[in-house]
Amino acid sequence: MGLSPSMVIWYLRRPVVWGELIRGGARRMRGPVPDERPAASARCAELAVPREQAAEALGFELVDVTELEEYQRARKLLAERGVHVAGAGDTAMLYSACLGTRPGSVLETGVAHGLSSLAILLALSSNGSGCLTSIDMPYRGSSDDAYVGQAVPQDLRSGWTLLRVPDRRGLSRATKSGPFDVVHYDSDKTRAGREFAYPRLWSMLRSGGVFLSDDVGDDLAFVEFAASVGVTPTIWRKADGGDFVGGFSKP
Template identity: 40%
Template sequence: MNEITRVLRTFIGYLKRPDLYPELGRKILKNTINRNNAFKGKEKTNSWASSKAVSQEEAISKLFGMHAGTFKNEFQDVLKGAEEREKVCPIKMGGAGALELIYYACEFSNAQHVVETGVAYGWSSLAALLSLKKRNGTLYSSDMPYLGQNGDQYVGYVVPEDLRSHWKLFRFADKESLPKIFNENSSFDVVHYDSDKSYDGRIWAYQELYRNLRKGGVFMSDDIGDNSAYQDFCEKNTIDTTVVEFEGKYVGVFIK
């Protein structure tokens, strides 16, 4: 599929969904008037992140006092099944992230309620659900439909059926999903951000997620090197964050 076809399909997909019109307006602004703001402070933050970065294993040990080595062994069969599901999925989405970090954040906080933005195949969802199932907890996820790829039905594709009873999936942009989620539950043990990559989108969501994170809960954000939103947010709120380098990208994580 060429780029013009993808853009056209995406636009038509929006037109068919009046509930997504607010996000369509925001995307038009983001890609025209606010385009230069998307990467604000990127060079500054990558230098800052690289100077602080530790491995995923180091972060889990430092923050949670746990050993990361058991996750892949304990859930070997589930993860293998998820990999097979990804291979046969007819559309391409984002790959797995720092799964151990997500899982042990939930274990550390004895999580009952977790909120994440961004689902794609559902790898981060799977990691959180494997922990939440132990305590009969709930994962609340916000994810936009994959309008340009006709892939709406494949969001969360790797999550097995036996975990889905612990999962509430909201299929809107964050600015519509998060208020709906916070109306259902206002205090979370873990929050995980991995959606809108723009500076303005991040700053808005970080503030909302932080406000609804309980004291002692865990805050995580993927891809913090895209711009300086995460660094600026932490500095503004005097947050001492840990930075994890994972597969050439940076993840931010701290305990509130």
């Protein structure tokens, strides 16, 4: 499906996303991509384990960030602003990974309203150490530059670097802040996007670090990438029983 004229104008006004516009156009010209979702979901369903077990396999205990007052305050703020929260990652798993492994540095792609960033920063704040680098391009269709990451309160922002660029630029900039102890992928959900980012995230991940990716049932890129680097992926469903999330540790 093509872009609406207003969306084309949105892209044209922002040189930082021109590369994404061109890549999307080229993809559309190549024709429809095969739908891997049925095969990927079936594979994930075969591999999926309960979330507590997944956390244990990755080396930490599952703690529910959504019960924290700071998290609930952020949800309330988003609701008051009329922000529809959809597509958030598994924030409890992110919080738990950062609480349990006490990372010095964390990298995430895909911020949107900022609940994943908030979960990570709450854990780092509780640990008393660690910093987060996040990558997200301007939010498609929004003219509000403060939209991305708006759930993160001012008092948690000192250890946070938000790179407001697409992954293709952000990941190369982020290498300067690496290596990382935890990485989380939740941005470009195309196969091409994952194939670009996964190897780069992997190379920036310290040995013993945790690699997490959202929506791994969209296509086969995650399970194939795990096989290509010789690790067994741990896969689980989000708390609402919906989409699949995956992770593994780097040997």
